[in-house]
Amino acid sequence: MNITIIYGGKSSEHEVSLQSASSIIRTIDKKHKLHLIGISKNGAWYLHGDEERERIIKNEKAVLKIKKDEAKRVTVIPGGGTKKGLKAGDDFLPTDAVFAVLHGRFGEDGTIQGLFEMADLPYVGGDVMSTSISMDKEKTKMIWDYSGLPIVPYIAIKRQDWDDPEKKKALLARAEKDLEYPLFIKPCRAGSSVGAGMVKNRNELLEQAEESFLWDNKILVEACIEAREVECSVTGNTKTIAYIPGEIIPTHKFYDYEAKYTDPNGAELKIPADLNETQRKTIRETAIKAYEALDLSGLSRVDFFIDKRTGKIYLNEVNTIPGFTSISMFPKMCGASGLPYNELIMHLIELAINRFKTDRKLKTCRQS
Known part of the structure; x- marks a missing residue:
């Protein structure tokens, strides 16, 4: 299988993306061909060769780098499809599925998803509408509130x-x-x-x-609620699965950027979360309802608050491309539910291909 991994990007979470993509690359079986595309902080796309994959595999602590080689600038070709949708220099990059490991702006907000739709490429995660709405915390809350789900x-x-x-x-x-x-x-x-x-x-x-x-x-x-922070991984297209919830116990005032990514002691991660059966069931059921209310597909991590005083459970937000670093909650919660990291990645790629096949059956124009 030909898999394209895209990382970096014009985002405040550029460095997180490099870490996440590095972890994903290590787990994909070498029988699969990888096209590694790094996006610089100013938005330029560059193809990286097999030597970058080997460097990441050989050193567990290595993190992807973006080399700005103008001869390897990548272009996206509208209508190109899986054979000609991506091109570096004079060479096309055959692609069975794209995994854009891009967090935040220009990665989770529907922009790059629209680009893949125009190029006619299968891609991991939600579509244009669901990702753009999910990126906007106000719009997300409005939909959840309309759906009768608990929000802060x-x-x-x-x-x-x-x-x-x-x-x-x-x-x-x-x-x-x-x-x-x-x-x-x-x-x-x-x-x-x-x-x-x-x-x-x-x-x-x-x-x-x-x-x-x-x-x-x-x-x-x-x-601002004094609350426990609980998260739940969700995957699926037409059949939605919610995995065992985990809990974040920050050592900082709150679970900020430093606690998440730069301070190794920034938080304690408890998987499974210390919940009673009713809480566990409520969180998993609510995660599925929240995911489906936004018409999401592929994957998401749904975040919750549990009020320490009242015990009430609130939805916080959703991440449509959650972290995939070695300490990230999303893959850890899936693993605790019996879906190990390597199988999770291939499952997400299969979901992308399946949705692509389903969507291609839809009519796009009238017959003349």
Whole structure:
């Protein structure tokens, strides 16, 4: 099988993508041909040869690098399909499936999914609509709320409203009245807790809002619940499976970027999570409902809060391309449920190919 792995990207989670893709490359059987495409931080695509794959396999601590060789610039060809949809220099890159291991903007927001659709290529994960909606935390909450699923109280603020003194004053008053301190502020369309923080008063709110607006033109202000953080892996196209939930126990104030990726002692991961049978069942059932409400396919990690005071379970957010590093929760939860890492990767690729075959049966234009 010819598999294309894409990594890097124009995202605050560029480095995380390199780690995730490195782990995936190590687990794919050598009988499969890999095309490794690295995307630089300015958005240029470059093909990397078999020597990069060998370097990653030989050294467990090695991380992918992006080499900017203009002779190996990659282009995507609309309508090219699995034989001619990707090209590097003068050579086409036959591709049975693409696994774009891209976290955050330009990876989980429907943009690259649209590119693959135009090129007529099978790809791992949700389609254009489901990924773009899932990337927007406000839109995700709106759909979950409409579907009767439990969400944390919030308000969304757009940059243009924040820049209007009268609207800003009203928004601050609403946040303080309806939600009360402490509050949690984060960009609507960023991941890995980038630009996010907890605030205890108005001055901190003003400062954190400006930080969050550096990453997106829309931010969320949420009620800050003292809660346990529980996650659940989900896979499937037409048949959805939720795996054994795990729990994040941060050693930091909250599970921020450093705790997730740079501090080896940033959090304790407990799989399975210490839950009673009712909680475990509720989380798995709610994860499936949340996934299906967004019309997701392939995979996602659904994140939850459990209020330490009341025990109430809330949906937090969904990640359509979750981390695949050596310490990432998604593959670990699948593994605890009996689906080891190497089988998980091939399962996701099979789901991508199956959905592609199903979608190709649909009519796209009228017969003349």
